[in-house]
């Protein structure tokens with residue numbers, strides 16, 4: 001397996017400042033928008049995460065096993081984790097809000113919603129958005145887990161999520177901000193997403209029966 005030092009082009013005696021500097025340089029080169037690829041981007045983030053974890057000296061890692069309601073968005077800074085604030089589309093529909101509302105998340109914050117409806121989670125470098133939600137104890141919708149349906153679709157309010165080349169969403173869907181969470185990996189440091197948008201009329205016909213396939217991996 002390739003060493004994280006090789007990925008970041010570092011000597012093995014590199015200190016924290018060297019790691020930080022190398023990560024900033026490499027992650028820019030590896031970003032899909034600047035000529036890299038999702039795979040390279042994830043590799044760089046994983047390498048950084050590995051070296052950062054090595055220096056945590058036994059401190060608990062982020063996310064898994066933490067009550068979602070207790071997650072602090074400042075947690076995970078400097079460890080390659082991506083901070084995600086999420087909102088369930090059913091709340092938007094029930095309350096007569098609109099996906100295009102500028103203050104959608106501010107209204108959600110004021111509404112005292114259940115932790116499963118509105119909250120925060122951290123995505124580790126090797127997790128898709130759906131995997132991260134599941135690994136933190138949330139039940140987000142899915143079906144094929146392979147880019148062939150809209151069951152796992154999310155709406156991006158802020159940030160960027162990768163989109164695989166062969167997927168079911170049209171260019172227009174993508175331009176409007178829809179992405180697939182089962183194989184979407186964060187490409188920005190923070191995300192705000194609305195999940196459970198599969199019931200929107202424009203996505204409804206792209207749905208499959210819920211969850212016929214189980215996850216190949218377990219926690």
Ligand code: FES
Nearest residue numbers: 143145147152182
């Ligand atoms: S679950 Fe079908 S594309 Fe994600």
